[in-house]
Amino acid sequence: MTVQPSPRLERLSPVPHGSISDRELTALGLRRDEVVDFSVNANPLGPSPLAIAAAAAATWSHYPDDSATSLRHALAERDGVSQAEVVVGNGSAELLWLLALAFLDPGDAALVVGPTFGEYARCVAIAGGVTREHRTERAAGFAVHPPGLIATARAADVRVAFLCNPNNPTGTLLPVLALRDLAVALPATLLVVDEAYRQFVDVPPATDCLLALGNVVLVRSLTKDYAMPGLRLGYALAPESVRRALDAVRPPWSVNAVAQAAGQAALGDEAHLLAARREVRWARAYLTEALTRLGLHVLPAAANFLMVEVGSGERVRAALLRRGLCVRDCASFGLPAYVRIGVRTMPECERLVAALADLAGTEGVGFVGGGS
Ligand SMILES: Cc1ncc(COP(=O)(O)O)c(C=O)c1O
Known part of the structure; x- marks a missing residue:
């Protein structure tokens, strides 16, 4: 056996x-x-030539800085938040998994707004949670209908809601005020806004103000905008209590030294x-x-x-x-x-x-x- x-x-x-x-x-x-x-x-x-040069020059014969201090500092500066609100991950995919692990217990419900990125449902299942889908309709141009979403979330008592903004694959974007209304209407739900493609929106939405609500996490990728998918690098902006929860379940050294060096150099190449x-x-x-x-x-x-x-x-x-x-x-x-x-x-x-x-x-x- x-x-x-x-x-x-x-x-x-x-x-x-x-x-x-x-x-x-x-x-x-x-x-x-x-x-x-x-x-x-x-x-x-x-990728930026500066990132390529920094990756080539990076030292990897010792463990990377587990707190990614310099990179987090650079991200906090750029995004106008405090360093205590920044956590980095081995791609934004890792952060989605850590959020599910930290905030879902077996049997808990999580919401996804479909059709969307398939990893949300998978990380929910791995954490033992149950995914409820609020599916947008072709006839409505796949636009999100916030009242319907709120009703589904309340009926299922969801602990975590994943919202991809702009959404992969439909390309729809919810404005900041609609996100704010969702977070306010669902105070017991952690609203995970996946902003992997934010930098390619003509005017990237000013979502950082949502952190003050306490139940919003902004997950951002550095692999799309800086063309480094093979290096794996992403980050989340989160209220400090959420960041501490992510740190508690994060594997050590998950962001390697080469990715940290290249990420920091890429941020410098505006x-x-x-x-x-x-x-x-x-x-x-x-x-x-x-x-x-x-x-x-x-x-x-x-x-x-x-x-x-x-x-x-x-x-x-x-x-x-x-x-x-x-x-x-x-x-x-x-x-x-x-x-x-x-x-x-x-x-x-x-x-x-x-x-x-x-x-x-x-x-x-x-x-x-x-x-x-
Ligand atoms: C919406 C969305 N979120 C997150 C990811 C993960 O990106 P990465 O882990 O490379 O940052 C992807 C990758 O395709 C994606 O499409």
């Missing part, structure tokens, strides 16, 4: 993400550098981020217009990715991959008719538009109306 893991693991299923696996590349006979990856929503200009934000704004406008002209339904997007209705996300992804372009099939979000396209540089976006125009003509891929 083998030793069995906890039965609650039986409720877990893998969460698909963007990008392309080595196995798929091999099957297609492609090298990674031959594929332009629109399935990951990251800074299209790549010009690189501004250039990326400009490129995204410009290329997003181009993509929206060009894809609409092809007859595709493009959802209005607040961030650096677009959700586009193409008939069959799976077929369109496969057909584009054969042309060296990778988009995210949205089937795992329960949206099989859509793909999600991360905005890249203008020349790369032009290549994608040309490929989609070609597909519409040659492969009979079912766009809107002809959905297959």
Whole structure:
């Protein structure tokens, strides 16, 4: 007889993400550098040269600073909060898991606002909690309906509510005042606002004022805006009591020395981020217009990715991959008719538009109306 893991693991299923696996590349006979990856929503200009240099120069022959003091100081300065309100993590994904671990007991309910990032439900399940979904509707442009959300949260007595803002994959954004109203209406709920894509909103919402309410945590990624997904770095701004709870369950040294050095250098390269934000704004406008002209339904997007209705996300992804372009099939979000396209540089976006125009003509891929 083998030793069995906890039965609650039986409720877990893998969460698909963007990008392309080595196995798929091999099957297609492609090298990674031959594929332009629109399935990951990251800074299209790549990492800052300052971050690359800092990573190369970092010392990793001793343990990293477990408190990440310099990096937290830099983040607190930039975001206008106190250092006691900053906690860093091995990617923002780690912080989501730590929040579930610290605030959910087995059987507790947590709310997610779907369709959304799949890791919220997974970390709730790992903590032994139960996920309630408040699902937004296509007919309403996937807009969040705060009164409905509040009613669901109250009925289920949720301890933690995860809200992705702007939301992955729909690109919808709730304004700060609506977030404030939610937090005030649900005083016994920890409202986790995942702001992984905040830096790509034209005017990033001034959510830091929500920390004063005491039941709001802002989770931010540094892997998207600074293009360092392989280094893993994220942080949360949280009331001090919440930060202490996260520190209590955090594994030691989870943010390695190279990530700390590169993150701090990246924060010092404001010009690189501004250039990326400009490129995204410009290329997003181009993509929206060009894809609409092809007859595709493009959802209005607040961030650096677009959700586009193409008939069959799976077929369109496969057909584009054969042309060296990778988009995210949205089937795992329960949206099989859509793909999600991360905005890249203008020349790369032009290549994608040309490929989609070609597909519409040659492969009979079912766009809107002809959905297959
Ligand atoms: C909404 C959202 N939150 C968090 C993450 C995790 O990002 P990271 O752990 O790289 O910071 C992702 C990654 O795709 C995401 O889409």
